Amino acid sequence: MNTAEYIVKRLEELGINDFFGLPGDYNFNILYAIENNRNTNWIGCINELNAGYAADGYARVRGYGAVVTTYGVGELSVINAIAGSTSENIPVVCIVGVPATKFIQEKTLLHHNLQEANYYAYMEAFKQVTSAVAYLTKDNAKSEIDRVLKVLTKEKKPVYIAIPDDIAQIEIPDSAPSLEWSSNKEALKKASEKIVQKINEARKPVIIGDVLVKRFDALIEYREFITNSGIPVSNFLMGTDLIDMEYEKYLGAYYSKFKNPIAQKYIEEADCLITVGAIYSDLNSYGMSLPHNINDSIAIYGTYTYIDGKRYDNLKMSELLEAVNKKLTPKDIEINKPNIGYRLINSGDEALTSGYIYQRFQEFFKPNDIIFAETGSVPYGISQIKYKDNTELELQTLWGSIGWATPAAMGAGIAKPQSRVILITGDGAHQLTAMEIGTMLRNGLKPVIIVISNSGYTIERLLSKNVGSKFNDIVQMNYAKFSRVFEGDVWATQVSTAEDFDKALKVTQIMNKMCYIEACIAQMDVPQLVRDIAQCMKDKSEQTDGEVINTERNIDTNNIISNVASSSFEYETIVHKAFITDNNQGGVL
Numbered sequence: 001m002n003t004a005e006y007i008v009k010r011l012e013e014l015g016i017n018d019f020f021g022l023p024g025d026y027n028f029n030i031l032y033a034i035e036n037n038r039n040t041n042w043i044g045c046i047n048e049l050n051a052g053y054a055a056d057g058y059a060r061v062r063g064y065g066a067v068v069t070t071y072g073v074g075e076l077s078v079i080n081a082i083a084g085s086t087s088e089n090i091p092v093v094c095i096v097g098v099p100a101t102k103f104i105q106e107k108t109l110l111h112h113n114l115q116e117a118n119y120y121a122y123m124e125a126f127k128q129v130t131s132a133v134a135y136l137t138k139d140n141a142k143s144e145i146d147r148v149l150k151v152l153t154k155e156k157k158p159v160y161i162a163i164p165d166d167i168a169q170i171e172i173p174d175s176a177p178s179l180e181w182s183s184n185k186e187a188l189k190k191a192s193e194k195i196v197q198k199i200n201e202a203r204k205p206v207i208i209g210d211v212l213v214k215r216f217d218a219l220i221e222y223r224e225f226i227t228n229s230g231i232p233v234s235n236f237l238m239g240t241d242l243i244d245m246e247y248e249k250y251l252g253a254y255y256s257k258f259k260n261p262i263a264q265k266y267i268e269e270a271d272c273l274i275t276v277g278a279i280y281s282d283l284n285s286y287g288m289s290l291p292h293n294i295n296d297s298i299a300i301y302g303t304y305t306y307i308d309g310k311r312y313d314n315l316k317m318s319e320l321l322e323a324v325n326k327k328l329t330p331k332d333i334e335i336n337k338p339n340i341g342y343r344l345i346n347s348g349d350e351a352l353t354s355g356y357i358y359q360r361f362q363e364f365f366k367p368n369d370i371i372f373a374e375t376g377s378v379p380y381g382i383s384q385i386k387y388k389d390n391t392e393l394e395l396q397t398l399w400g401s402i403g404w405a406t407p408a409a410m411g412a413g414i415a416k417p418q419s420r421v422i423l424i425t426g427d428g429a430h431q432l433t434a435m436e437i438g439t440m441l442r443n444g445l446k447p448v449i450i451v452i453s454n455s456g457y458t459i460e461r462l463l464s465k466n467v468g469s470k471f472n473d474i475v476q477m478n479y480a481k482f483s484r485v486f487e488g489d490v491w492a493t494q495v496s497t498a499e500d501f502d503k504a505l506k507v508t509q510i511m512n513k514m515c516y517i518e519a520c521i522a523q524m525d526v527p528q529l530v531r532d533i534a535q536c537m538k539d540k541s542e543q544t545d546g547e548v549i550n551t552e553r554n555i556d557t558n559n560i561i562s563n564v565a566s567s568s569f570e571y572e573t574i575v576h577k578a579f580i581t582d583n584n585q586g587g588v589l
Helices: 003-013 028-036 046-060 073-087 101-106 121-127 141-155 186-203 221-227 261-268 317-327 354-364 376-380 405-417 427-433 436-444 458-462 479-485 498-509 530-553 557-565 566-579 583-588
Strands: 020-022 041-044 065-070 092-098 132-135 159-164 205-209 233-235 274-278 299-300 305-309 310-313 370-373 392-394 421-424 448-453 492-493 512-520
Touching: 003 028, 003 141, 020 046, 020 205, 020 405, 028 041, 028 065, 028 141, 041 512, 046 065, 046 073, 046 092, 046 392, 046 405, 046 427, 046 436, 065 233, 073 092, 073 121, 092 141, 101 186, 121 159, 132 141, 186 274, 186 299, 186 305, 186 310, 186 317, 205 221, 205 261, 221 317, 221 492, 233 261, 233 370, 354 376, 354 448, 370 376, 376 421, 376 530, 392 448, 405 421, 405 427, 405 436, 405 498, 421 427, 427 566, 436 479, 436 512, 458 530, 479 492, 479 512, 492 498, 498 512
Parallel strands: 020 041, 020 065, 065 092, 092 159, 132 159, 205 233, 205 274, 274 299, 370 392, 370 421, 421 448, 448 512, 492 512
Antiparallel strands: 299 305, 305 310
């Protein structure tokens, strides 16, 4: 079969039946291969960035995703989405149709190019934000496709494949590569024995689970580890949905100093902290305030593990957890279980508030729902809900690209059309990518969409020195009317009272169509947790600003010159500051 048919078939075998993207004359041969494969579909999106977000959402619930763009203008548009997928271990294949080989070799100036043609410039950009790149030729087409797919399945991060127009049509052998990999046996034995030893010796062990458990397909083994070990367990923000919240040794989520002092106390007093799949970042772990260096105890990642600061490579998370499970002696540790979730209150005709919205979500969400929560203030309201078991919550807390959730929810709906997909977004973020509502309707999707409308970028207002700064304003829209612009079956409403919000949620449960709710609240109405975190971030930012200002005001150029030879890092940072502070001094240096 030809190269384009080969890559489509290999991706189909990984569970990718739907390809997102936009057409361009350089990628037609790839699109023909998708359309001619009876098991794959083409999902045309509004723009390439949205297509990348959609592939991200598809991969989150299906395992893998794919996006197809054209050379230059298309691939540069999708690169932000691909970077986000890399940041959060979402395995997406970015396929780019590029001009034919002869034009590349002759550096012919074709459209979508810089004035001085450099056909490898954009691949170089993708090297920085993917786990592997490949530029296909007649000699390497099959081997390069096989190589990057092996990286994709092991690292669970995006890969980039550039296919020249003529190479897409050449015939290559149709033999499937082996994409499976296993742990290094010696490392697996040593690491599992060391982990069991540390847990057995510990008096106050605590487990913190996080999102990479899902990304590396280790959820079953993780849950067995929790129940077999008898160790108290908590989670960071993106790991909210990992276990049944009714579990007797669930401490509730870790919110640092902001909330849930029970979990905070157990974690801070732990003599053996076990993190599984953790992303320890400012927003995901609420300020990175743990009194532990997580890699100094036991930290299990997707393909490697740290124990007492020593790294063990080529360890598959699921295999390591399974090996530990077989050797563990269960602990008998009683905990003070905290109250988890919102306290439900009755509705009335009072004005709708964010607090009311989130506590109502708690009873609205059902098992097997797939929930996409937009970046900003939404994740911190939605993280405090007591979820039913097997409810899936998807966040993009590390990369944090606003607008992601709308097309990502569309991708999830394509991936699992029988599941109820719920999108919770803010008005500011929604405006960036809301045109994909039309793509949802065009493909017969029936999500529940709740747009929390409060006139601007609320989280940015909280982080700004002046909450009234005009740069946080947005164009005002009637979102309920906007959703009806597109051809398709949609029920839409705008609500501003608690009673009407309740009625709208009930209507969605009997409607067999897209349901779109604009929930209007006051401009600065956010959960208290959001305010606390925003204030903490502002305080840290102001402290940092002060340090930088003081450094720049007290620059000693003689001292800078004397230290240049001994420290390249010092040279790079300090000379830059000197140039900004005093142009003449910067020029001399």
